[in-house]
Amino acid sequence: MRISNILLMVIFPVTAFAEWETNMPRGVTPTSEVAYDLHMLIFYITVVIGILVFGAMLYSIIYHRKSLGHEPAKFHESTKVEIIWTVIPFIILVGMAVPATKALIMMEDTRDSEITLKVTGYQWMWQYEYLEDNVTFFSKIDTESNTARRLNSGVDVKNVNNYLRNVDNAVVLPINTKVRILLTANDVIHAWWVPELGGKKDAIPGYVNEIWVDIQEPGTYRGQCAELCGKDHGFMPIVVHAVSKPEYYKWVGIQKTNKFAKNK
C-alpha cells in the first residue's frame, strides 16, 4: 500500500493550488464541468443585471441630487413598467432554468456504472469499500497534519505536506470509467466532497445516497468532509488518486494480496 502510494505520488505530482484562487475549479469530470459552466453562466448574467441596475442608481445619485438644484419629478407609479420588470426577469429565469435542469438530470443519472465504491462516514474518518473487487479500508488524516493541527503544536503548518488535505490511505480510481459512489454514515451526517470531481452529497445514517464520477485526467484530487460532524469535522480529508485502468487493477491486486497476507 505505502509503496504503491509513493509510486503514484512520483508519477502524478501533487496538484498545485494558486494562493489567490478566486473561482470554482472546472474540475475533471463531466459533472464538475457542467456545474462550472452553469456557475459561470449565472455569474455573467448577474454581472450584466448588476451593471444595469447599479449603473442606473449611480447615474441617479450623481445627477439627481438636491445640491445640483435637481427638482423632484412627480411620477410614482406605472403598471406598464411594473409588468415589464416582472416579465423580463421571468424570461431570464426560464433561460437559466433550462440548462440547469438539463445538467441536473445528467448529474443524477447513475446508471451504467462499471465500478461501485461505497463510502461510509465515521467520526472522524472515511471507510471505502470497492464492492466489485472486495477491497475495504479506512482512510483518515495523515500523521503529519494530525500532529501539526493540535492547539499550539509549534509546527509551521505552511511546511506540512498538503496540510489537512492528506490521508494515510488514499482512494484509487481508474480514469475514463463511470464510477458510482454510494454514500452513507455510521454515526452522524457527513458529506463527501472533492471539488474537482463535481458536487457533494451528504452521507446520512440510514440512507444510501448516490453520485457518480467519470474522471478524465489522471492526478491526485483532494477534498474534505463538508457537513458539520462534530469537533474534528475540519480534519476529515479525502484524497483520490486517479490512474489508468491497468494501474488501477494492479493496485486492486496488491490490495488483495495484502489482505490475504494479513489474514494468514
Add this chain to the structure above:
Amino acid sequence: MSTNIDKLHDDHHHTPTGIMRWITTTNHKDIGSMYLWFSLIMFFVGGLMALVIRAELFQPGLQLVVPGFFNQMTTMHALVMIFGAVMPAFVGLANWQLPIMIGAPDMALPRLNNWSFWILPFAFTMMLSTLFMDSGGPAAGWTLYPPLSLQGGDSFPYTILAIHMLGLSSILGAINVIATILNMRAPGMTLMKMPIFVWTWLITAFLLIASMPVLAGAVTMLLTDKFFGTMFFTASGGGDPVMFQHIFWFFGHPEVYILILPAFGIVSTIIPAFSRKRLFGYDSMVYATASIALLSFIVWAHHMFTVGMPLAGEIFFMFTTMLIAIPTGVKVFNWVATMWRGSMTFETPMLFAIAFIVLFTIGGFSGLMLAMVPADFQYHDTYFVVAHFHYVLVPGAVFAIMAAVYYWLPKWTGKMYNEGLGKLHFWLTTIFVNLTFFPMHFVGLAGMPRRIPDYAVQFADFNAIASVGAFGFGLSQLVFVYILFNTLKKDVTAEDKVWDGAEGLEWTLSSPPPYHSFEEAPKVD
C-alpha cells in the same frame, strides 16, 4: 409650548421610577427602547463570538481555541445574532413606530407587550449560561441537525428551552403587532394607505405565527429523542434524520424573510424621504412583499439540496426558489425608480439605505446562483454560502436597522445625532463589511467548507483579509455606541418634522412624542 403641556400631562401617570419603571412598563416607547438596547447588547455579544471565530481563522493552524469550543462559537454566534440581535431590533422598531405611524396611543395589548420583552433576557441568560457548563454550549450549529445535536451535553435541554422561550416571545409580539395594525389605525387609513413599514411588519407577523410553532415542534421532538426514547430522527430506531431538516427549514425559510421584510419596509420609507419623491409603485411593493411571504413556505428544501432528494423534488425546489427573484427584483427596481429624477441628499440614514440596496442585491445574486442545484452541489456548505447569507443579513438586515435608528432617533429623543460622526460610522462599516465578507466568496468557491476551525494553507490569504475586516467592522460599531450616548447627552432641539422630505403621521407629533402618542386619533384622507 405643546411640549410643556405634554410634559405636565405625563406627571399624571405616577409611573414607578428607577428599575421598576422598566420592569412594569406597558408603554410602547419604553418597551421599544428596551428591545433596542437589548438588541444592541446582543449585537456586541454575538460580535465578540464572531471575533473569536475570525481570530482563530486569521492563520492556518490552531492558535487560540480547541475545535469543540470553535463549534460552540459558530453555533452561539448564529443563535445570538438571529434571535438576540436582529429579531428584537425589528420588534423594538415595531414597538416604537407602529403606534405613531398609524395614529394610535399605544400597542393594542400593552401588558402582553411587557411580557414578550421580559422573556428575552431570561431566555438568553439561560442560553448563554451553557457556555460555562463543563460540557460547554451547543456545538452542532444553530440548525441543530440530529444525530449530531443529540450528542450534545448538559447544554442541550437548556438550549431547547431557551429556543421555546424565544419562540413564545416572538409569537406574543407578532399577535400584538397584528392586533394593533388591524384594530388601531386612524380613521381613514385603509390598508392600502398604510405606511409601507407597517405593511411589511403585518406580513412578517403572520410569518412568525406560522413558522415559530414549527420550530417548537422540531426542537421538542429532539428533546424527546434525547431523553424519552422516541426515535423521530434516529435511523437505527426507524426514524429519519432528514425529516428534522425538512421540519427545521419549513420554519427556517420563513424565518429568513422575518429577518428581511421589515428591512424592506425601512428602506422603502427612507429612500422616498431623501429623494423627496413618493415611493414608486406602492401597490406593487405590497404585492411583492406578500408574494415573497407566500413563496417562503414552498422553498424550504433549497437549504438541503445535498441530502439526496428525488430528482423531481430538486427541480421543484429549484424552480420555486428562482421565482423569489421576481418579487425581490420588483422591489429593487422600484427603489431605483424612486431615486430616479428625485432630489436627493445623502444624510446617514440615506447612505445606509443606498448601501442596503447595492449590497443586499449582491447577496440576492449569490442567492440566485445558489438556487441552481447543479452549481449548488459545489457551493453547498462552503464559505460561498457564508458570504451569501452574511451579505443579506449584515449589509441587509443590520444596515436597515442602523438606517432606521439614524432616521428616527431624532424623533424618539428630540435630539439630533452628529451627522459627521454618523457618516464616519457609515463609511467605516461599509468598507469593513465588504472586506470581511467579499473574500469569503473566493475561498468558498475555491473549496473551503464552512464551520471548520482550521483550513488548508491555500485559503490563508483571503482568510487573513476577512479577519482584518471583521475586527475593523467590530471596532467601527464602537463609533455607533459613542454616537448614541453623545446624542442622548444633548438638549432637545430637533424639530417635529426632522427631515424635510419625510412623510407620515409620526412627523406630526412632537419630538420626542408625548407619552401616549396619539391621545386623539388623527384624520387621514
